[in-house]
Amino acid sequence: MGDLEEIVQINRLALPENYPVGYFIQLLKDCKSASVVAEIDGNVVGYIITRIEKFSLTGFLTGKYPRGHIISVAVHPEYRRLGIGYQMMNYVVSKLxxxxxxxEVTLEVRVSNEPAIALYRKLGFKVDKVLEKYYKDGEPANLMKLRLQ
Ligand SMILES: CC(C)(COP(=O)(O)OP(=O)(O)OC[C@H]1O[C@@H](n2cnc3c(N)ncnc32)[C@H](O)[C@@H]1OP(=O)(O)O)[C@@H](O)C(=O)NCCC(=O)NCCS
Incomplete structure (x- = not known):
């Protein structure tokens, strides 16, 4: 929670999906254990926010299973291509x-976001389906999933 201000700044710099500060607070309170920041010399240079959700495997049976949902991932533009995104994702996946x-771990990513899709593929995520008009500007999302055993 002490890193909230820097997380919000990086989010605004890096992504068009800029959540209200209150939403970040709610997410950080709910799922501290699977969210992470990367720091260099005490400065936050990247973050991943994760939420643990209950879902039904079949959609109609009563059984509910928890899954990790990666809500937001970003590395400060000056610190990209240094392995920081990969290291943070690896940490979150291991923690989950x-x-x-x-x-399982799920996430949504713009179909045009080649760097992020390459990062997730490198970790073993696969495209499960395309969610049409997922983003406010009408762009579809790839729903990507990683099975954990
Ligand atoms: C996606 C993002 C988090 C990657 O962070 P990063 O620290 O630069 O990534 P890494 O250096 O750890 O790279 C890990 C892998 O990701 C892929 N990758 C990262 N940047 C890439 C790029 N510009 N082009 C192609 N592949 C890329 C590569 O597979 C790379 O592995 P390699 O170095 O062996 O080729 C970063 O580009 C970012 O913050 N983008 C803006 C925000 C965003 O799009 N978030 C995801 C929303 S779903």
């Missing part, structure tokens, strides 16, 4: 894996 009940 260590919570034994979590069987």
């Amino acid at each position: 894996k260590s919570m034994k009940s979590i069987k």
Whole structure:
């Protein structure tokens, strides 16, 4: 929570999806254990915010399973291509894996966002489906999933 201001600044610099500060606070309170910041010399240079959600595997049975949902990922523009995004994603995936009940990690990414899609593929994420008009400007999202065992 102490890094909130820098997280919000990087979010505004890096992404068109700029959530209200209150939403970040709510997410950080809910899921501290699977969110992360990267720091260099005490300055925040990247973050990942994750939410743990319950979902039904079949859509109609009553069983609910927790999954990790990666809500927002960004690295400060001056610190890209240094392995920071990969290191943070690896940390989050390992952390979610260590919570034994979590069987999958999901995220949405713009279909045009080649750097991010390449990052997620490198970690083993696969495109599950395309969500048409997912973003406010009408761009579709790739829904990507990683199975954890
Ligand atoms: C996507 C993002 C988080 C990557 O962070 P990063 O620290 O620069 O990434 P890394 O240096 O760890 O790169 C890891 C892998 O990602 C892929 N990648 C990262 N940047 C890339 C680029 N510009 N072009 C192609 N592939 C890229 C590569 O596969 C790379 O592995 P490699 O170095 O072995 O080729 C960063 O570009 C960013 O903040 N973008 C703006 C915000 C954003 O799009 N967030 C995702 C929203 S879903």
